[in-house]
Structure formats: C-alpha cells, structure tokens
Amino acid sequence: MTTAKSWKIGREIGDAVVKASSNPNRRWYGPHMAASVRAISERIPLVDFVLEIRDARTPLSSEYELLRKFSPFSSTRIVVLNKMELADPLELKKWMAYFQGRNYLSYAVNSHNKECVKNSQVRELHKSGHSGHTTTMMLLGVPNVGKSALANSLHQIGRISAAEKGKLKHTTVSSQPGDTKDIMSLKIGSHPNVYVLDTPGVFPPKLLDAEICSKLALAGAIPDDIIGETELARFCLTLLNSSHEYKKWAKLCKSQDVTGSLSNESSTSSAQRKRQYPTDHTQDFIVYDVRRVLYETISVFNGNLEDDISMGELVETQFAALRTVLRVTEEASEFADLRVASKILNLYRTGRLGHYTLEHASC
Numbered sequence: 001m002t003t004a005k006s007w008k009i010g011r012e013i014g015d016a017v018v019k020a021s022s023n024p025n026r027r028w029y030g031p032h033m034a035a036s037v038r039a040i041s042e043r044i045p046l047v048d049f050v051l052e053i054r055d056a057r058t059p060l061s062s063e064y065e066l067l068r069k070f071s072p073f074s075s076t077r078i079v080v081l082n083k084m085e086l087a088d089p090l091e092l093k094k095w096m097a098y099f100q101g102r103n104y105l106s107y108a109v110n111s112h113n114k115e116c117v118k119n120s121q122v123r124e125l126h127k128s129g130h131s132g133h134t135t136t137m138m139l140l141g142v143p144n145v146g147k148s149a150l151a152n153s154l155h156q157i158g159r160i161s162a163a164e165k166g167k168l169k170h171t172t173v174s175s176q177p178g179d180t181k182d183i184m185s186l187k188i189g190s191h192p193n194v195y196v197l198d199t200p201g202v203f204p205p206k207l208l209d210a211e212i213c214s215k216l217a218l219a220g221a222i223p224d225d226i227i228g229e230t231e232l233a234r235f236c237l238t239l240l241n242s243s244h245e246y247k248k249w250a251k252l253c254k255s256q257d258v259t260g261s262l263s264n265e266s267s268t269s270s271a272q273r274k275r276q277y278p279t280d281h282t283q284d285f286i287v288y289d290v291r292r293v294l295y296e297t298i299s300v301f302n303g304n305l306e307d308d309i310s311m312g313e314l315v316e317t318q319f320a321a322l323r324t325v326l327r328v329t330e331e332a333s334e335f336a337d338l339r340v341a342s343k344i345l346n347l348y349r350t351g352r353l354g355h356y357t358l359e360h361a362s363c
Contacts, residue, residue, distance in 0.1 A: 006211065007242075008308040009235045013217055013227050014210030020226045021207040029205040036200040037066065039183055043197065044070050044138060053080045053141035053150060055219050056087035056108060058358050059095045061212040062221065064140045065204050077104045082146040084108040084116075086351045094361035111150035118157050134193040143201030144221045151186055151198035158188030215358045220349055233341030236348045237315045241298055242305060245354035252292035281326055281343040287352050289325045290344075294353075297321055 021029070044050065050070070055062040059081060067077070079099050084092055092108055099106035107120040139147040184198040201221075207213050216222050218235055240246060280286065297318050303310030319340055323329075328339045347353050 007235070007238050007311070009231065009238055009312075010214040011210060013231060013235055014212070014214035016227055017213035017217055017222055018207055018210050021203070021205075021213075029203070032200070033202050036183075036202050040066075040138075040140070040199055040202075041070070043183060047136045047138045047197065049078060049135070049137045051078050051080050051137055051139050053082050053139055053145045053147050055145045055221065056081040056084045056092055056095070057356060058215045058219050058221075059098075059361070060359055061215040062142050062145055062219070064142060066202065067140060079104050079106045080120075080150070081106065081108045082111050082150060085110045085113070086349070086355060088355045088357040091357035091361065095357075098361040109150065111146040111153055114153050114157055117150065117153040134195070135189075136195045136197060138197040138199060140199055141201055142203055142216065142221050144219075145201065147201065148184075148198050151184070151196050154188040154196050155186040158190075158194065218358065224345070229341040229345055230337050233344045234312075234315050234319075236344060237294075237318055238311055239356065239358070240294065240348075240353060241311060241314055241318075243354070243356065245356065246291075246295050246298050248354070249291040249295040252288055252295060279327055281347065282350075282352070286326070287347065290322065290347065291353065293321045293325050294318060 050067065052064050052067055054064075059079075081087075081092065081095060096106055096108060109120045110116045139151055141147050182200070186196050186198065188194050188196050213222070214235070217224075217227050218232060218239075224232060281290075297314065301314050301317070303313060305311055305314070319337055322340050322344065323336050326340055326343050328336050328343075344353075348356075
C-alpha cells in the first residue's frame, strides 16, 4: 500500500497546480469548461441518476465538488471507483466500506473490462423505481477518471440486437484530460430504454488544496505540461521508493551489483531478442528490467528514505540507471531525463509498476 506522504516534491507540484489554476493566462478554467458546467446544470434536473466517477487511486481527491451544488444529487450519491485495477486491492476494500458506511451506493470497476462493468450491476440502477419508463443516467467526474470508457462499456453491454449494433454511436476515449468537449448520449438498454450521458470532466474555477492537486497531477487528471513530466516522474519514483511494492520484484534481481546487472539485462537468447523491440518500453522484458533496476537501486541505497534530500539522491540514481534499461541514449541530460520520465509515468499509470492508492480510508 502506498499513500502520498507530504514529500517536498509533492508539495511543490501541488503548489504549482494551485498557482496555475489562479493564473488567468494559463486558461485553466477556459470558456469550454464554463460552457460544460452550464450544459450539465441544464441537463442534470432531467436525469434519473447521477453516477459520480472517481479514480480508485484518489477516492477523496477526485471528488466532483460541483455535484454539491446540484440538488437532490448532492445528498444521494452513487460513487463509482474506476481504475480499480490500478489501486491497492486491500485499500480499495477499505474505501468501499468507507462509502457504504456513509450510505453511498458504491461500485468498483475497471471501465475497460466489460465483464467487470457487467458484474458491477451499474446498469441495474434503473430498476429502482424507474422500471416502467425511459431511464437516463449521467456520468460526472473530474477530467480523465474514465467516464467515456465506462460509458462505452455500458453501451456495448447494453446492445439489444445485431440490427442496432451499427447504429449506436460511441464516445471518444483518450488518456489526456479534457478531450471530451460535449455531452454525449448513449443507449445502454431497451424495454424500457436506458440512456447514459457522458459529460466533459471539469474542475472548479480554482483549486486551493496543494495536496489534492499533487495527487490529481500524478494520476493524470491534470495536464502534464502544467508541471512537467520529469517532475511528475520524480514524484512517482519517490512514492514507489517509500512503498513496499518494490519488494515483490526481488526474484528479478540476478545480481547485487547494479552496474553488472545492467550489462546483463536479460538471460533471453540473442535470437529471441531480435524478435523484440527494445525501443518499446511496454514490452514485458523491458518492464521486467525496469522493475529489477528499481529494486536493485532501492536495496543498495544506504541513505535515509524518510529524508527529502536522500530520497532525491536515490531518484537521480534511478534516472541514470533507467536510461540504459529504457534505451535512452541522448547526450543532453535534460532530454534524456524527459524521455525516461515519459516512459516511467506511462508504466506507473497503466499499472505496470504495481498497484498504488494515494490516500488512506479513515473508516
């Protein structure tokens, strides 16, 4: 289990996001977000259910604050913890108990897994007093929590006949926050008809809590260019180093000498290597090497991992080691670090470096 301790780098990232949200020149809360809020405000009184989609790694920080303004849904919440496959399983159970203890209907889903969505019974909500007429659900959430992916999964599960298959539209799914611009209506059931409304992700006009901002930034809810991928990757490695997740990778360590292990990156035969793509960091043999090097660098480090300065030294050591593993050969250090950072963030955000929850549940 990992939670975001108040590391200096985390505070700096959070402060930078707060500053950006207060700077009108950064267009944080541009016309498109204001228009989205107006559109949601107009449509929300007409729907039967509101599903508040949150990131399972940040169940509190990804709260949709604007929902508090919408009655009656501010008091009766249906919370869907999406990206459950990326969160710590034990911590996820605690969060489910947390929401249930507050009388919220709650579901944990992996929106890209249709069987998982089907088993969550989210589609069955229309049976609660609305079985005789058309039911409409609205998905709300901050940017990049997976609303569009969930809407598409519900849509695909709810197809009624082959004749409808080619007629029902899909919503666009993107890994970048803010790509959904308009409210999209998708049919997910018939007899009676059930529709889901996919909405753009929006934040309040200003964000004030730096700790919340740092978690949202690491989870990908805030555009990376506000902070920079290199700083976000350093924060990512800081949290990984302070967790116990890396201990699961001990079996990947073939030598206690990091330098020696880097020169012998894999026992895979040269013939097999030719069929692989060393520049693709998502391939299993590259991911295994990344995990191994991270394990080795943490294991041999003699500094105090509770200290910001010592942790920073370890992170810089890891960046240098990861250049070799990730086949980053640029001479200019800044560009090499950027490429390493981009790859590490991708592996972290897709669960290839373990399962992390950035905040504790206080049941």
